[in-house]
Amino acid sequence: MSSSDLVSFVAITGDAVLDCATYRSKLDEPPNRPGLCGAVATFEGLTRDDFQGKKVLRLEYEAYAPMAARVMLRICEQAREKWPSLKKLVAAHRTGHVPSGSASIFIGAMSPHRGDAMDAVRYLIDTxxxxxxxxxxxRYDDGSGAWKENPDCKAPGKRWAASSAAADDDKRDGREVRLRKE
Incomplete structure (x- = not known):
């Protein structure tokens, strides 16, 4: 696979369901190169139904989609720098209402080696x-709600080295950024 064949696909979507199978299929090997990679690692983030004893009905996600997609693509590029063997990366995040049990984020990596794919997925979701x-x-069943802060993010770079500043360069060298609104 040449460097021009490397794929990073990111999406911010307002679809009613995050179709993880569709995003997983973007990690399939090219038909002309079966056996190219030995590993595909994925992560699906689901809405939990309980938070500290409160019944969670849903999460409501908001995003500034163009900026979110650029940041996601930059993070994919950083993963490629850390693990050069990566062949494909996919990251999709849902916005809008996500009921308990439903997926809000999908992350995937394809590599010849399982360690790189698994490490990259962990890096991608954390970052x-x-x-x-x-x-x-x-949103809780008693009608109340609370904006959530990710407690893992109080110390940025806790697990991974600090990432570089975001670039606003829209030249993507064949990598795809897709934005869809509800």
Whole structure:
């Protein structure tokens, strides 16, 4: 696979359901190169139904989609620098109402080696939770709600080295950024 064949796909979507199977299919090997990679690692973030004894009905996500997609793509590029063997990366985040049990984020990585794919997925979810401008509000069955802060993000770079500043360069060298609104 040449460097021009490397794929990073990111999406911010307002779809009623985050179709993880569709995003997973973007990690399939090219038909002309079966056996190219030995690993595909994925992560699906689901809405939990309980927070400290409160029944959670749904999460409500908001994002400034163009900026969120640029930040997600930058984080994918950083992962490629850390793990050069990565062939494909996919990251999709849902906005709007996400009921308990439903997926709000999908992350995937394809690599010849499982360690790189798994490490990249962990890096991508950790860093995206820290840096991507997406906000969530929890809605409870008693009618109340609360804007949520990710407690893992209080010390940025706790697990991973600090990332570089965001670039506003829209030249993507064949990498795809897709934005869809509800």
């Amino acid at each position: 995206m939770k820290e840096e991507v401008p997406v906000w969530k509000k929890e």
